[in-house]
Amino acid sequence: MKQYSDLEYLRLSRWQKFVYKLLSFFSAIPLAIGHFFANIGGWIKKGVTAVADEFKDIGATFIHGDWKTKVSYVVMGFGNLARGQILRGLLFLVFEIVFIIYMITAGGYWMSMLPSLGKLGPTQEYNAVLDTYTTVYNDNSFKILLYGVLTIFFIIALVYTWRLNVKQNKLAEQILKSGKKLKSDKDDLRSMVDEQFYKTLLALPLTGILVFTVLPIIFMILVAFTNYDGTHNGYSNNLFTWVGLTNFNTLFSWQSAGGGQSYSATFGEILAWTLMWAFLATFTNYFLGMFVAMMINKKGIRLKKMWRTILVMTIAIPQFISLLYVSKMFARNGLINLTLLDWGWIKQPLPFWEDPTWARVTVVLINIWIGIPHLMLIATGILMNIPADLYESARIDGANAWQQYSKITLPYMLFITGPYLLTSFTGNMNNFNVIYLLTGGAPTNPAASGAAGSVGYTDLLITWLFKITTGAESQYYLASVVGIMVFVVVAFISLVVYNVLPSIKNEEDFQ
């Protein structure tokens, strides 16, 4: 494609700039991939040297270190204890002891089972006392996978701590040699609320994220490579095991699934609707919300506060009430159809939730009803920040209302809310509540009957994922493949938008 010089670029209109950036992003992709592979060699080399340096340093510290340091290589924290840093030394030592006990009692078993995810499923054993067969539960694939991952985390933590322990010994020796004093326990405690205060503050939130977000996500990514489902729950019926890329092949296969259309066609349809929905939901809300905010903000309009409060009030009402209620209002025998029938305006109930197109349009319209108050609030705050003299000088130059809007208001809004638009787009892609509470994915798509979790025309990827995981035949492995695909799509869109967006701001500018 044609490359513009800086000067030529500045002469382009806003729209041309946008297209130019978009095109240059995509045309740069092959080059970037090329760079990536060309650089791999360099990275590997860098990595190897870094590891080699670490080992060199570990060796050198051992050779040159005193006996306290040498003992610390086996008994972590010994150096700290011997040099009077009781608190640090105890922490190291306790961590090592806990690790050893854990590995002997449990960790070793989980690690050894990880490659097979369990060898023996539940068995029937004869019980002589009761003279019956009872089920005996043996290995548990679910726990093996979970605790196996946890054990790997633990081992990495130990290696890191051990390295830290070696480094501390080296540092302590250096400090003592130069005649300075080591930090006492009291200093350490004080620094926990001072220089190192960030560690204290982050400890709790990060532990939570690690255990309740990172660990589950790693687990679920791994599940995509197993056959974990309702009939292989890893414990009470059958064990599950590694199956490689089979599940990805299933999702992307062109073969008809159970008499219906192929999985890849179903997936493609849902993905297309998900993207279309996210686009419609984001931009209808954005422009209509901005429009409402501008009407309320207009000079000479009275009762501004009242109009705003009316809209804001609807934010407070829990979504499940409003969504469920509205969903039933539009139902076949709901308020709207019954009223229109009573008045004789229609002969047949309108198929709000029965016809695919009707359902999709209705969902988007109701989402406008849900979303506008929010956008109105955001837009109000930004509109009030636009310098008034911009409009004044525009008026003097004879700009009409539309010109003022398209040349001042809109660019300003787009610039400021660029990142918000992105998050709201990806948020809408995963907008479970609106779709599930309104339609539950209905109307059912008969062509996709072969795919897991009855697929409907308004199903997003996220509601499909949910449907796959509930019910007796929950195919967790497929759900986790779908989840990974959602991640890939969201990450790709974010990457493109971040590269095209004008308002990538340096966060330090604000402070």
Next chain:
Amino acid sequence: MNNTEKRHMGLKALNRVSNTGIYILLTVISVVWLIPFVFIVLQSFRVENTYQVGYVIPKQWGLQNYINLWNSDFKRWYLNTLIIALAAAVFQTIIQLCMSYTLSRFRFKLRGPLMRFMLILGMFPGMLTMIILYRVLSDLGLTQANAVPGLILVSVASSGMGYYVSKGFFDTIPKSLDEAARVDGATRLQVLYKIILPLAKPIVIYTILTAFMGPWGDYVFARYVAFGTSAGYNVAVGMYSWLTNDQINRMYTTFCAGGVIVAVPVTILFLCLQKYYVEGVTGGAVKG
């Protein structure tokens, strides 16, 4: 009358016309936005039948639906949700403020990677983790009838990820305030609770408010955790079950009554603290 004045008069007339148009539009919008809620309230007082009908104003008024509500499991669900909401308001706020304050004020080696890492984590659909969290909670005995502590644990544990809005607020408090206090010998801890927290009152209230309101609408995970055991439901899961095909004709008006009981306190609280909410939302969006 010269030309400029004429033009001026014309503009004024035009302005009046367009303002009238705006008033009409705003009135229509207000009606559309409020009408479903008015309908819910009206139908909650309808006693002649319990299913959906083609009119709004009850033919017979009464409190039967509210009495039904009192005799159902609704009390339990309401209490469950209230406990979760209160706990979330306390613990989520603490965790989110720790996180956002740290990321706004400290510059440490892993700060950038940490923020990028959390951005990437946020791109995974949260629903994916439900399957495993459910199994783990059920091993701990925190599902079904004991769903409340389980839900609190899960909703609080990952709340550090939602630090963006309050970090944006902390970013606007000048760093020179911290530095001045540090020069005077205050520790970081003292800076936090003597200088920053008093200034951060709006964002603290915003965080408490959003944390408190979240659980009232939480459906999907709550249903997963409490599956099939009424004693562990929250209001969303419980009331959803009233609108399924086999229940709706008996429970429709009761659902409306329940909706009123849930929505009224939350809405009043929200309107009282509206100012802080607006500040948080607008600030957060501008910061991105």
